[in-house]
Amino acid sequence: MDILNALVAFLNFVFIPAAAYGAQLALGALGVTLIYGILRFSNFAHGDTMAFGTAVTILVTWALQAAGISLGPLPTALLALPLGIAGTAALVLLTDRAVYRFYRVQKAAPIILVMASVGVMFLMNGLTRLLIGVDEQRFADGARFVINVRDFREMTGLQEGLALKTTQALTVIVAVIVVWALFWFLNRTKSGKAMRAYSDNEDLALLSGIDPEKVVRLTWIIAAGLATIAGVLYGLDKAFKPFNYFQILLPIFAAAIVGGLGNPLGAIAGGFVVAFSEVAITYPWLKVAGYLFPGWEPGGLLQLLGTEYKFAVSFVILIVVLLFKPTGLFRGKSV
Amino acid sequence: MSDAEKAFGKRGNRDASVVNPRPAGTVDGSRRSGPVGPGREGDPFLIGEGMSGGYGRGPDILHDCTIAVEKGQIAVIVGPNGAGKSTAMKAIFGMLDLRKGSVRLDGRDITALNPQDRVKAGMGFVPQVNNIFPSMSCEENLEMGAFIRKDDIADTMAQVYDLFPILKEKRRQAAGELSGGQRQQLAVGRALMTRPSLLMLDEPTAGVSPIVMDELFDRIIAIARGGLPILMVEQNAKQAMAIADKAYVLVQGANAHTGSGKELMNNDEVRRTFLGG
């Protein structure tokens, strides 16, 4: 029984939150890694793209709620998501046309694109602030839990409760669908294969009749979609605060690099590696240990690091992986 | 060098966490094609006539150079290092700014077309290096070769597999994992996927072992026997001339000797200078 309790505590406090967070990071990292693979630079504006997409989605959500439209037990934001993606994609395509394309035509060194992305980051940050302000916004509605603690206890008779929030379940389900769709697109469709071909060998892709501009536009649209979905899921799960979206850039970059920059499969693995280590290292294991070793009374909480230091975890994971596998877990483009 | 490059130089380009070290493409994809003109009476199937030009605003590399291929024949371009062999090939393919001369294919003047449109016009080009998509499978490489085709490509793929059985065996394997010779076969196969009316090979045997080289030459002859004209740049002048219907010896970007492979092999000067006795 105690082992079961320990398992439930582990699931409740470590596995479920980490899985949801990992899915969010993976979606974010996929966007970063696609841009890196196709456009050859790390997009510092990605966090703010996520924030912008979420802000648009929230505004649409509010409008829907005001009109009395809802999805029943599911958050209304899901209904608003397509519009959020469309808005973000439009903005991102606009920045490509106005900013990045100029350097691409020049075949400028990608570091200039990195700098330009810092400028775009400022722009998007300001736009998001104009749209929605800097305060925390909660926009999750519908049913709060799939399973709540009390029902679970009654159902199982265990001492330890388990809660599964709707947003957590939703995050994982949406992420699985999106990732499946993305991989289907990249591996099965002509346009998707063209994207991969372009990221492999620009010249040969061009000579094969693939239009580079089309590939780039497609990449931006997909990245905007991924960023918006990741941002909305993160916002539903936690809360929307523009500054948090800026901070999440570090774990997202860490996930993309840990997995191997430019490799979509790696981005997903990286997202989960970072999320699970972050949660596991900052979780106080006292409760789980208490079930497993009833007689043992350790002095502390058995917490390796305070939750404030979760960023340190992504950093350490990153360094350790790079020390042993310089190209990431899955071989990235940066060989 | 642009202002931006002057300002940033090579700064930051070593940092793989912000900059993808994969080199950028070198082909200018933004150039638009001009109109296609009529060919001339009595032209060979392909002719690059009186070509002069160089890269960008750089000095001329080709000087009044003429290369032609007849239907069903193999033409090779040989010459010492730096003679402009590959450049002549690129000029015909539209990757060079021609100051003078014209390129005519199958009764059309295609001088104003960009490389992409020359592929559509029937040219199949196999670059010397970076001629495959390394992270994609063999089959996907061939599919990408046929990107511009809207019809069913299964037959063409089957023909390529017949020609290069090893590719069929490895069709699910990533192209980057193939050996050098297999890569070259894949590169040729990829170019064949558009069903070109002319195949252009830039040093197809560079960096492969002698045994593989012989095999590659056999395949190339087989392709030519099938009726597809081939233009080829080769380092191994002797072997190339042995299979060539027509050979061009270039020296410093200009035609030095022209003739059938046999003629040139029997030409004392050519033998002495290029074939090592």
Next chain:
Amino acid sequence: MSSNRQAATTNPWRAPILFAILAALFVMEGTMRNAMFSGSWNTALGILNMGLISAITALGVNMQWGYAGLFNVGVVGFLALGGVAPVLIATQPVEGAWNAGGPRVLIALAVGLGTLALAVQAWKRLRAGRGLAVLVILIAGFVIYRWLFDPAVSAIEANNPARHGNIGGLGLPILLSWAVGGAFAAAAAWAVGKVALGLRSDYLAIATLGIGEIIVAVLKNEDWLARGVKNVTSIPRPVPYEIELQGNPEFVSFAQRWGFGAAEASGIWVKLCYMSLFLVVLLAIILLAELALKSPWGRMMRAIRDNETAAEAMGKDVTARHLQVFILGSAVIGIAGAMMITQDGLMAPVGYNPLRYTFLIWVMVIVGGSGNNWGAVLGAVLIWFLWIKAEVWGPALIGVLTAPLPEGGLKDHLLDSAAHMRFIAMGLVLLLVLRFAPRGLVPEK
């Protein structure tokens, strides 16, 4: 080269003219009272002083970026770490704090660092089973470290928590802390650079991004060090206090002779004192940087930057040089951090926002001109001026733009959020400079 618009226009008067325009802006800020300017010398000098600190930070970034092409996105961290120095060096000792756990914290930190060093040595020396050995060393070290560290920290933080709860300072002169701030940042830079520059390709950007976040997190949460988010106040000053000046009859009469009230004059005087100190540091750093750049060392740095492969082929240790310049640049950033805390008289870690302290500095460096020290200074002061003034000009602009709109929600919303215009403005400035004058206002020679 005909495409090179900018090179043709670079003339020797460019920098002096730009600096003169900048000076004129500050004079207008100090003298003209209208919708654009405040007409207060206190405000003008306040902006200038922070601009000078930004300029020193920008110089540090420019050394790394301009000399060696290193992309540091953890500026905020090094700046914050430099800011710890005034707290630890110059504030008065906290009674009972040292006895509560000072030595134990030091030993714990030594054990922590020793563990890492031992692990590295074990990894290098051992052959078989080294992974296991390193793991054992790390786990054992961590347990000992926490065993030493946790009680000591609790004891220090329990010592008069309402007023102190931190380890306290040494009571040494504040100016000394500037150098120490540089040393702190240099030490952190050594650790980051050693790891991130030693990998097969550099991963410096992501590593600095990480270390920046970590340093700020440490400052926010380690109350024993600098009271965390409870802030440390009353950090001593190297210049007189306004109150003292106002109580000094000589100063009051001196101020009256110039036509200023005592309160205003004391503020101006203090800011002038700071400005002089900052200028001395700034000029000293520029002088050293320029001398270094013209020395054989600087020539080698530039050779490496312009052609790494060739330099490597000539036997130059590129990684070691990069590490060197990364440490030097970070030290300069650390000095700026210590100066900033000294001027504020307050250590408030929540203020360390990467957008403001990392990316805005980058805007300064790019706008000023990558690789040019004077450019970095010009860019820093100018951008800082714009950043501050955008807060005033943004709402004014929006006010004018929205005047025809009917009263209501949209207009209120736009007016409310007008202060955020500065972010959009900075983004536009950076993008426009990158596009039309990528070499910056004062291009590198």
